[in-house]
Amino acid sequence: MHSLVLYCDEPLWRPASLVRLAGVLQDTGLAGSQKDGEGLVFAAGEHFLSLVTFLGCAPQISLTEDDAVHGQPVCRIRLHDYRAVQLLESQSAPALRCSRCRSPQLRPSEPDYSQQLSCPACGESSPLFRFDWRRSAAFGRCFVEIENVFPHEAVPADRLMAALELLSGCSWDYFYLSH
Ligand SMILES: [Zn+2]
Structure with a gap:
């Protein structure tokens, strides 16, 4: 599994409420509806492709299960929230x-x-x-994981990072998680 993961530069930061964080992601259009029975997992929202900039030509991505060709992975957004600071680290970083x-x-x-x-x-x-950490790991208590993005295939748009910075009061960065 490969993901693009957004994290706050201040490792101790976590949102007062995950509902609030999810609301910000839904307001920007990164995240759509929450997936039933899967915890904090959301479908890609209506502005997903303008908030996550795919580099290179025509990426093979799907935003909904309906669009996905058989076996093709679907981009979804998963929120992580931990009591203590965690290191999320790619295998063979x-x-x-x-x-x-x-x-x-x-x-x-x-x-x-x-x-x-x-x-x-x-x-x-x-x-x-x-x-x-070479964009392959980060410390934090809260992460926004965008699933099924390959390393260096896409970057978050400034507008998305600005919305997260407004919520948290600190700057955000990103890395690629392969596990
Ligand atoms: Zn040195």
Whole structure:
């Protein structure tokens, strides 16, 4: 499974209510109706294709089960909400890098977002979540997962990130989750 995942730059942030977050995503048109019996999963909304910019030519995507050719995956939106900060990480993620000098870093065996690490190459000292996770992992308590998007196939539009920033009061970024 491959996904495009949006996350807040402040790992401790989570919405006061997931209904509110879902409302923002539905108001922008990213998310449509909630899927019955599947938790916080939503169909793609009416403006999905203007809020998620597919790069390259004619992507093979389906927005509804009706459109999907047999066996073709459907883009859906899934919300994640955790009590404690989680690391969502792709399988076989590329090596962690220093965000200042780009040199590869040793990944801690039990990563904690707030753990202070120093880069052996340039001496830059930052909490672990500020290192460069190469768009293949992120720490957070709340994630907006857009399912069935392949790595680097699509990026979120500024308008979508702005709506999330307005809700949270902090900036948002994205990564690709392959698991
Ligand atoms: Zn460095």
